[in-house]
Amino acid sequence: MNHDKRQLMRLLHGELTTEEAAQLEARIEGDDELRAAYEHLASTWHSLELPTPQPVPLEFSNKIGAAAKQQLELGLGPLPAPRWFRTVAATALSTGIILGLLLGGTFSEAGLTADSALQAGVFQVDGLKVESLQAELDLGPLSLAEIYWLSVDDQELLFTESATDEAPATTTSPGGSVP
Amino acid sequence: MTESPQEHEHDPDRDILDRVAGGDIESFAVLVGRHEQRLVGLCERMLHHPEEARDAAQEVFLKVFRKAGTYRPRGKVYTWLYRIAVNHCLNLLRRRKLAKFLSFGEAGGTQPDYGDDHTTFDPEDSAPDAENRLASKRRWHETRRQIDALPSGQRAVLVLAKFENLSYREIAEVLEITEGAVESRLFRAMQRLRAPQENRE
Structure with missing residues (x-):
């Protein structure tokens, strides 16, 4: 039935070819259970409604243009950043953190203050606290780099954006792809 | 890909x-x-x-x-x-x-908080009376609430599919996942969402 429901979803989203759609519609006509499933799915889908986004104000692009110009003047313009460099840097950072964890035990032992360690137990990398935080926030698996940033900059709650700007977000959904 | x-x-x-x-x-x-x-x-x-x-x-x-x-x-x-x-x-x-x-x-x-301060004006909403406008706002609020409850991966797929009208292929390109993963996430998101009649119960 799950396969059928996925096909129904494809039908609803217009992903099927004309021929496939016609075949499925014919099946829906003759199958009460399938028809009920389709009606339920369609009703849920069509009930989703959000307001049309506001038109972008005229000054929006000017503001961005000015900011980009400023970046350029500060020498922060577009610079090629080869992927291999980022990969090597990320690997080095992760390796360093793993070694730090293995050699130093917990973050608190590695020199963080007790106050920081009290921040919701994020920094007790004993597995349990981090997992409970992940489950609570539905954050998906936190990378070691993320835990590191959470621990050293708890005031600003920085994440390692450079690692995720282009990469898809991770999820903990069962059976789904974990990019 | x-x-x-x-x-x-x-x-x-x-x-x-x-x-x-x-x-x-x-x-x-x-x-x-x-x-x-x-x-x-x-x-x-x-x-x-x-x-x-x-x-x-x-x-x-x-x-x-x-x-x-x-x-x-x-x-x-x-x-x-x-x-x-x-x-x-x-x-x-x-x-x-x-x-x-x-x-x-x-x-x-x-x-x-989804209060009026954050509710955008919808130029296409030509509801002639306050009741219809209120009903629209309720639907928006309910949609936001349901979307917010989704895990981030499912939320992204649902928004791209439903509101940005991207195809599975385009969504797969955006998120750098397979089309199968797009289908799975969308399907799971739809299983989590509640139909309007269920909300009334």
């Missing part, structure tokens, strides 16, 4: 992006003009907060400016822009969630 026929089509954004990579501010302005409505709209649908969405879109465009030289053609440029925007919004949502969690429910958190 297999190559799509689209990749062999000429993408005018690619030439513009090449010039942006060389530091051409005018080309950057052209790129912003071509995609600002789309990206601000996406951020608004992800964040449910118009002002925050505009700030986010601005940051996204500045990231695009900085990263123009790192772009590697693997589909249309707009899917790359979407990818940066989606991941930027997901990062903001994670921070928002974390801040809320660490504040232990203190008042004045960063989570939008």
